[in-house]
Every structure is written in structure tokens, then in C-alpha cells.
Amino acid sequence: xxxxxxxxxxxxxxxxxxxxxxxxxxxxxxxxxxxxxxxxxxxxxxxxxxxxxxxxxxxxxxxxxxxxxxxxxxxxxxxxxxxxxxxxxxxxxxxxxxxxxxxxxxxxxxxxxxxxxxxxxxxxxxxxxxxxxxxxxxxxxxxxxxxxxxxxxxxxxxxxxxxxxxxxxxxxxxxxxxxxxxxxxxxxxxxxxxxxxxx
Numbered sequence: 001x002x003x004x005x006x007x008x009x010x011x012x013x014x015x016x017x018x019x020x021x022x023x024x025x026x027x028x029x030x031x032x033x034x035x036x037x038x039x040x041x042x043x044x045x046x047x048x049x050x051x052x053x054x055x056x057x058x059x060x061x062x063x064x065x066x067x068x069x070x071x072x073x074x075x076x077x078x079x080x081x082x083x084x085x086x087x088x089x090x091x092x093x094x095x096x097x098x099x100x101x102x103x104x105x106x107x108x109x110x111x112x113x114x115x116x117x118x119x120x121x122x123x124x125x126x127x128x129x130x131x132x133x134x135x136x137x138x139x140x141x142x143x144x145x146x147x148x149x150x151x152x153x154x155x156x157x158x159x160x161x162x163x164x165x166x167x168x169x170x171x172x173x174x175x176x177x178x179x180x181x182x183x184x185x186x187x188x189x190x191x192x193x194x195x196x197x198x199x
Contacts, residue, residue: 047103
């Protein structure tokens with residue numbers, strides 16, 4: 001067994017290494033990657049996207065795709081350390097350009113250029129997303145009180161025991177008779193329980 005705290009602490013990865021090996025307490029970086037720039041959240045004309053342009057060749061492809069090739073040789077952004085040091089300036093320049101594009105258009109252009117990028121979706125957009133639909137991350141079930149409803153499905157599929165959502169959550173007391181019957185109470189017992197207000 002494990003704990004949620006143990007699992008999340010295990011995800012600290014290189015940030016934990018910075019502290020435990022070097023004694024460096026990493027500062028918070030908001031939506032930006034703590035050491036690699038430009039990697040983070042950027043505004044577009046109609047929403048927000050995330051871009052992960054790590055490394056020199058990916059930074060070059062990002063700049064060329066955005067029509068900003070001059071940034072590659074700009075002394076402020078010439079290497080990863082410079083970009084990290086001058087992150088705010090670089091992000092402002094990139095965002096000024098990105099706000100000219102709809103997020104779908106610029107994500108597609110960046111991905112075609114080999115720059116990892118993706119839209120940041122609101123909750124409605126998540127469940128309208130074709131990949132989410134294909135993965136079956138929601139399921140329709142029937143509720144005695146609410147009729148047909150859509151709820152979250154099991155988020156993982158195990159090969160030997162592929163779980164699935166088969167019904168809505170029961171209403172209060174919906175299965176009382178069945179549970180009592182499984183506990184060896186007959187119909188007379190159950191009627192007596194009801195008459196006495198036990199159930």
C-alpha cells in the first residue's frame with residue numbers, strides 16, 4: 001500500500017534532487033517550467049495554450065514558426081540559461097505574437113513544426129474532446145430519479161479486470177430490501193423493520 005502524500009512526493013523528481021543533492025530550494029515558477037524556458041502557459045487570441053520548447057533546436061523551430069527568427073540570436077535568449085534568466089521578457093514577446101492566433105491554429109502549426117504545444121481546455125471542452133470521447137472517459141447510465149445521466153467513467157482499463165460504470169449511484173435506501181435479504185432477513189422481518197422505523 002502507499003499514501004497520496006508518498007505518491008505526490010515521488011513526483012517531485014528533479015526538484016527534489018535540487019534540494020536533496022545541492023541544498024537548493026527551488027522557487028515557485030507559476031505555470032512555467034522551473035528550469036526550462038520557454039515552457040509554460042501562453043495566451044492566444046481565444047484562450048490559452050501550453051508550449052514546451054526545450055532545447056536549442058526546438059527553440060529555433062518555435063521562433064521560426066512564429067515569425068520571430070531574430071530571437072534565436074538575441075543575446076538575452078541565446079542559450080537555455082539566458083532564456084531562463086530572461087524568462088519574463090521572452091514570454092512577453094512570445095505572447096504578444098501568440099495573441100494574434102486562435103489557439104487551434106497555432107497549436108496545429110507548432111505541432112507540425114515539431115514544437116510540443118496543446119490547448120488548455122475548460123471542463124466542457126475536455127468532455128467534448130474527440131480523444132476523451134474515444135477513450136470513453138464518460139458513461140451514460142439511468143437513474144431512477146434523474147433519468148439518463150452522463151457521469152465519469154473508470155479512468156483506467158486493466159487487461160484482466162476492465163472495470164466499467166454500469167449504473168448510477170443508488171438513491172438512499174434503494175437497495176435496503178436486497179441488503180437485508182442477503183443478511184438472511186425474510187419479507188416478514190423487513191416489514192417489521194419498516195413498521196418499527198428501523199429502516
